[in-house]
Amino acid sequence: MTATTDARQGEYVTYAPKGEKCAKCKQGFGPLERVWRLTVERQSGAPAFGPYQHYEKCR
Ligand SMILES: [Zn+2]
Structure with a gap:
């Protein structure tokens, strides 16, 4: 149902x-x-951390 x-x-x-x-x-x-760090939250398992990006110029 909620897959x-x-x-x-x-x-x-x-x-x-x-x-x-x-x-x-x-x-x-x-x-x-300051930088952005992206995270990918998964329903099972540990969250995966993604790469860094410049806070302003690479949004
Ligand atoms: Zn950049």
């Missing part, structure tokens, strides 16, 4: 760890630059 198998995508704002690169533009992040 919604679609993964839900969420996102939150954080700071990127050193060495991470933006998934969209492939540039690095500044030390105190």
Whole structure:
């Protein structure tokens, strides 16, 4: 009945760890630059964490 198998995508704002690169533009992040991190919540199993993206220019 309620067979919604679609993964839900969420996102939150954080700071990127050193060495991470933006998934969209492939540039690095500044030390105190805010970034989006995408998460994929699944109904069963642990949530999967996705890549980082620049907060403003890569929305
Ligand atoms: Zn970017």
